[in-house]
Amino acid sequence: METLQSSLAGDDAxxxxxxxIKEYSSKFKFPNDASTRRSLAAALMKYLSRSxxxxxxxxxxxxxxxxxxxxxxxxxxxxxTEGLVQLLALAGVVTNTPAEEKAPPLAEVAxxxxxxxxxxxxxxxxLCNLTFNVHEVAARMVNDLHVIQPLVARxxxxxxxxxxxxxxxxxxxxxxxxxxxxxxxxxxxxGLVCLVKRxxxxxxxxxxxxxxxxxxxxxxxxxxxxxxxxxxxxFSVTMLDVKCSEEESLALIDLFSMVRLLLxxxxxxxxxxxxxxxxxxxxxxVNLPERCGASLAPSTVLVESTGEVVVFEGHDVTALQCxxxxxxxxxxxxxxxxxxxxxxxxxxxxxxxxxxxxxxxxARRYWCKTLLPPLTQVTHRPEEGDTLKARLVRxxxxxxxxxxxxxxxxxxxxxxxxxxxxxxxxGYGNAAGLLMQRGLLNGGGLSDEASATGYxxxxxxxxxxxxxxxxxxxxxxxxxxxxxxxxKEEEAEKLVHLFERLEKTGVVKVLRQNKxx
Numbered sequence: 001m002e003t004l005q006s007s008l009a010g011d012d013a014x015x016x017x018x019x020x021i022k023e024y025s026s027k028f029k030f031p032n033d034a035s036t037r038r039s040l041a042a043a044l045m046k047y048l049s050r051s052x053x054x055x056x057x058x059x060x061x062x063x064x065x066x067x068x069x070x071x072x073x074x075x076x077x078x079x080x081t082e083g084l085v086q087l088l089a090l091a092g093v094v095t096n097t098p099a100e101e102k103a104p105p106l107a108e109v110a111x112x113x114x115x116x117x118x119x120x121x122x123x124x125x126x127l128c129n130l131t132f133n134v135h136e137v138a139a140r141m142v143n144d145l146h147v148i149q150p151l152v153a154r155x156x157x158x159x160x161x162x163x164x165x166x167x168x169x170x171x172x173x174x175x176x177x178x179x180x181x182x183x184x185x186x187x188x189x190x191g192l193v194c195l196v197k198r199x200x201x202x203x204x205x206x207x208x209x210x211x212x213x214x215x216x217x218x219x220x221x222x223x224x225x226x227x228x229x230x231x232x233x234x235f236s237v238t239m240l241d242v243k244c245s246e247e248e249s250l251a252l253i254d255l256f257s258m259v260r261l262l263l264x265x266x267x268x269x270x271x272x273x274x275x276x277x278x279x280x281x282x283x284x285x286v287n288l289p290e291r292c293g294a295s296l297a298p299s300t301v302l303v304e305s306t307g308e309v310v311v312f313e314g315h316d317v318t319a320l321q322c323x324x325x326x327x328x329x330x331x332x333x334x335x336x337x338x339x340x341x342x343x344x345x346x347x348x349x350x351x352x353x354x355x356x357x358x359x360x361x362x363a364r365r366y367w368c369k370t371l372l373p374p375l376t377q378v379t380h381r382p383e384e385g386d387t388l389k390a391r392l393v394r395x396x397x398x399x400x401x402x403x404x405x406x407x408x409x410x411x412x413x414x415x416x417x418x419x420x421x422x423x424x425x426x427g428y429g430n431a432a433g434l435l436m437q438r439g440l441l442n443g444g445g446l447s448d449e450a451s452a453t454g455y456x457x458x459x460x461x462x463x464x465x466x467x468x469x470x471x472x473x474x475x476x477x478x479x480x481x482x483x484x485x486x487x488k489e490e491e492a493e494k495l496v497h498l499f500e501r502l503e504k505t506g507v508v509k510v511l512r513q514n515k516x517x
Contacts (some may be wrong), residue, residue, distance in 0.1 A: 004064070005040045008047045017060040021067065028070045037074030041065065045077050045086060055116045062090065062122035069129035078126075079134045081144055087130075088141070090123035093150045093168075117161050124167040131174045138179035147175070148185040155198045162222050165198070169229040176236045183240050187248075192237050196251040199230045199258060211265060218265055224277050227262070231280035238287040249291070256295040259284060260319040279345065282326060285352035293359030296320060297366070312366045320366050323353060331391050343403045354410040368414045372425055382426050389425075396430045408434045 007016040030037060048061050069075060077083050088094045131137045141147045151172050155165065176182045202223050203211055212220045219227065244252065259281050266278050297315040310321045330346040357364040371389050383393040395407045412434055415422040419440040423431050435441045502508045
């Protein structure tokens, strides 16, 4: 590092930069102390301030800075307001403004169409590492440099490359995740509408408006990567419970319509990238607004579907079937790994399905018919067996409290939050925890939330035969208190005959009382 620092002022700076990058590109810990890294970072920032620097040389210096940002110490020259202004200017986000001034209007920001995007991409990568490792950077960029508006505007730039958009979106996600007040600013600056428009442009062809799909029917790899990053930001933005404008309401309906399309086209895709996008789609559904519930299962009369379609009660429920497939996959993974390591993904899927079931009557009815089939002949307890219902009921008494709460709530919603119906399908012992929390241990009617939701009075579940209310299994044989005198005598005679048979076969030896004693 000392060699690179001393050579930055000479003619061999480029060769030293290449040697440094080659040596440290795969390392995340550095042997040098923080003061050495701080001096090198300051020297690199000074080198980047030269006006005669070529684009290739800028990229090399920024790559070296990105490597240094993998450690949280020794980054003061970059995390200071002056250093951030310089990096943001290289990223094309804000101009090089004095620290005491506010960020310039959008009209004054350098247009990326007139610059080389390679420099902007490398600078944005550096800012991503810096923001992740030095948490006060996010607050400084939002409060002092007012970067939200320029970042949102950059996402709408038609000239931006896919890589530039990907890292700009990642930077916006990091800033909003590490400094929560940034989320409200994103909404105020029109970020929700801008993000939805960018997502629409990302996944659709401009010429005909159809999805950009590969040969296997999934989204193209570059679009898939950017879409997953956009969904991360959209998750943060839609989490904010504020009143939506008319434009934002329309954008949300478009957003969840695109979520439905992507759930279907990603269903057959395997691999880490496909799973990443699928999970981002599912996580976003946790924030599904009630008014957008119909977007997930539109009427087959209103939409034109292509490919294989699952229809339920006149609605296209293919996306709901895909979510059911994700749930099945997560439950199967629990048999391979421990609940502590695999439980978080399962919680995300079930939380999303619970939200969808609350917002969409069709979703609740479809999953209810699939997961809680009508009780015909009850031969075993609900937690016994290998069906999805049995697996979920077993998780209701899991030591993982978050999983238990999420699974129990989901099944309760499918039973329309009716205590008696819930007990019948899961057993009183499994349901006791939730019923106690909701004040429904006495059984009977609906919870307060169910009354407010306004579930329809028609039953989605065939009540079926009688079951043991404690276990949810087959009814127990009658006890002596339930028998008549004649029935008691019959049982006593059967018991006597049974002991006589056991004595004759030599299984037991009956001791008789001595008459003389």
